Amino acid sequence: MAVVMGVAVVLTFVGSSAAQKTKGKTRASQTKYLMRGIVQPNCKGLADLLKDSGPADDKAWDTAACQASCLNEASYLLMDDGRCPDGVWAGATKTLRENSALALAAIEKKDLDGTKAAFKSLTGACAACHKAHKSK
Template sequence: MKRILPACTLVLVMAGAVGANDDGGFAYKKAAAVNHLMEYMVKPSMDTVKAYREAGGPSGKEEWQTAFGAVSMVVEAAQLTLMDGRVKDDPWKQGAEEVVAAGRDAMLGAYRMDTDGYAKALKAMSAGCKTCHDVHKKKDE
């Protein structure tokens, strides 16, 4: 009987059903400005993604793994824009959530080395960037 609870807990954690804040009492507190998340996390990762695309890739296991890691940084950055009071309005929240969801799909595509799935998800991810940028990014940038 004792074993049932931990097993259930593991299943719940894997299903994401246990509170996202169950992180040992650590409270996330923002350190970076959003334009720095963009400049230092999102942009370098997107530069990698773009370079592969322009070269007709990613191709080969190593490039797919790098693409996976790059997109994972974009997903993390987008999640950070949703945390600790950064959300400003609906387009912000919606755009960031689109980036997170489509970015996860792109990660899956990269994991599977599925060129079409990856490309399609990246397109959806970029739409998420635009949803937020249309309202929140200055036009001259």
């Protein structure tokens, strides 16, 4: 009986933690739509702007600031609503949060090298979380 109960508890836990990766507890959006709609376009946009000699004018730097800000905010969304299943997830969102904030600070100074370095560290968060939590 104890074994059966144990198995049931494990199955319940595995089921709910998987559900929490793909969607939070109460809000409507699935994780993949936060990725496709917010995280991916801002990451790609910032990567494109940082190529070569970087943002061409004030407007482009302001767009970079917008993209770093959206990525920073996404780090909070990913922790909300019971979506976080474990320490790998929490650690990756922390990496995303800290490095997007560093990128934003560098962007505000129009420091291209500083922005590129922070952005490189930021993308480590995508890889770390996907390795553990994104099915292929």
